[in-house]
Amino acid sequence: MADRNTDASQDGALAYTYLVDHPQMLPTLSALLHAQWGDRAFCASRAGIEKRFIARMHRDAVPFTLIALEPASPDRLVGTASISLHELPEFSDRRFWLSEVCVDPAMRGRGMGRRLVEMCQSRAAELGVARLNLYTFSQTKFYESLGWQQDASVVLEGLRHAVMSIDLSH
Known part of the structure; x- marks a missing residue:
């Protein structure tokens, strides 16, 4: 991602790019x-x-946001994922977070979420991030399948969330 604005998905049906563009x-x-x-x-x-995403309009620094667009209809955003800073006050020692991974419900099950997460991880590593964190209410197994490990939990708005991390330094 360092030298490119977009990247074709495995099936060639989507364009992945930065929100800043x-x-x-x-x-x-x-x-x-x-x-x-x-x-x-x-x-x-x-x-x-x-307002939150305006602050993530970067390409060459954290925070940043990736988006997935349909090339045939480039005004159709179908997915997003971000690398953000200091997501949870309860974990002030954890600086870098994968956040707000979301895929249009009509487009789920096609690997887009996985691709967005992998691209965010790769770009974060290129930018010198050694460890990423995330929290999730319902997608623990998905993230475990990508190598993330649960290492804590937190209750937010009455719901228990898994707090997970992954080492990017390898």
Whole structure:
């Protein structure tokens, strides 16, 4: 990802790129996240989501956001994932986080989430990140299949979340 803006997916059907290169997609991204997690405080406000993602509009530094677009319909954002900073106050010693991995429900099951996570991990490693963290309510097995390990838990909004990490230094 270091020298490219986009990368073809394994099936060639999607284009992966940085949000910073497509700022016009911000309202679509906020709508996707709001539809997925709008009942949770962190995504209750589309304006709040957009403000958070404006701060992630980087390519060559953390934080950054990747998006997946349909090449035949480049205004159709179908997935996203970010590397962000200091996600949880309870874990202030953990600086780098994989966050807000989300795929359009109609596009799930095609490997897009996996590809977004792998691309985020690769780019974070290129930028010198040695260890990434994440928290998830329901996707622990998915992340374990990608090499992540649960090393803590946290209760957020009354729901227990697994806190996981992966070593990128190898």
